[in-house]
Amino acid sequence: MDNSGYIHTFSKKEQDRLLTQGQFLEPYFYPRIDFNVCHRILEIGCGVGAQISIIARKFPNLTIDGVDLMESQIDRARTVLENLIASKRVSLTIASAYDLPFPDNYYDGVCIFCVLEHIGDPLAALNEARRVLKFGGVFYCTEVFNSGLYIYPDCPAISEYWAAFNQCQTGMGGDPDIGIKLVNLAAKAGFEQIDFHDVSSILDRRMAAKPRRVEFLNFWKSLFLSASDKLVSEGKITPEVVLKLHEEFDDLIENMDTIFLYSGKQIECYK
Numbered sequence: 001m002d003n004s005g006y007i008h009t010f011s012k013k014e015q016d017r018l019l020t021q022g023q024f025l026e027p028y029f030y031p032r033i034d035f036n037v038c039h040r041i042l043e044i045g046c047g048v049g050a051q052i053s054i055i056a057r058k059f060p061n062l063t064i065d066g067v068d069l070m071e072s073q074i075d076r077a078r079t080v081l082e083n084l085i086a087s088k089r090v091s092l093t094i095a096s097a098y099d100l101p102f103p104d105n106y107y108d109g110v111c112i113f114c115v116l117e118h119i120g121d122p123l124a125a126l127n128e129a130r131r132v133l134k135f136g137g138v139f140y141c142t143e144v145f146n147s148g149l150y151i152y153p154d155c156p157a158i159s160e161y162w163a164a165f166n167q168c169q170t171g172m173g174g175d176p177d178i179g180i181k182l183v184n185l186a187a188k189a190g191f192e193q194i195d196f197h198d199v200s201s202i203l204d205r206r207m208a209a210k211p212r213r214v215e216f217l218n219f220w221k222s223l224f225l226s227a228s229d230k231l232v233s234e235g236k237i238t239p240e241v242v243l244k245l246h247e248e249f250d251d252l253i254e255n256m257d258t259i260f261l262y263s264g265k266q267i268e269c270y271k
Helices: 012-029 050-058 071-080 082-086 122-132 156-171 178-189 210-225 228-233 239-254
Strands: 040-044 063-068 090-094 107-113 133-144 150-152 192-198 201-203 259-262 264-270
Touching (some): 012 050, 012 071, 012 210, 012 264, 040 050, 040 122, 050 071, 050 082, 063 071, 071 082, 082 090, 107 122, 122 178, 156 210, 156 228, 156 239, 178 192, 201 210, 210 239, 210 259, 228 239
Parallel strands (some): 040 063, 040 107, 063 090
Antiparallel strands (some): 133 264, 150 259, 192 264, 201 259
């Protein structure tokens, strides 16, 4: 990825959060992902290796290549995936999503998770993904649709913070609503048989156990707050808004009428 719109940091704390995020989102992201007929796949924007570790566990016969532009992310991924690298199941490369160092028609499958939201030219990345994919190969792309966030009861501080978050990401060259645009982008890139799926996560009365509610809402709070230092330092929000955000998340945990929907979208398509 070119990280032009990467609103999160590259700190160890954020890298740890990304590993937690992979585990948290696995039940939402993977019900329709199937690499069983593939032999070698590529993850574009593999970051710290969170998704590769999941894919390797779910599909034990796969060989997986990962690329990321940031050396610090690849360094952490080499630690996370040490055993898989040693067994030759995983290989990592520092490279741009716009210029993949692989030949045409090379991979049985390609995947992207929450990367297009951060880059300035998502279509160029999809063109490269299609180029390295074999004819008949499968492509999965999972992305956010931040405008789809729904919270009940109303939380003014969270809403104010989220608006600033998304405006900042847009100003940095990213697109926090890229998920809703995936079908059109894939079609422009020449992919076929495009299926579009919702991979949103929701808390409502079905999630009655308090430990589960705490885990769910604390995860999303940590994602939101991963940009708080930047937003405060640039004057886009005040520290008071951050404090109030904490209070509102605590109130959501206790209120059994809470609805919290974070919207994600996923495409499955073929070359």
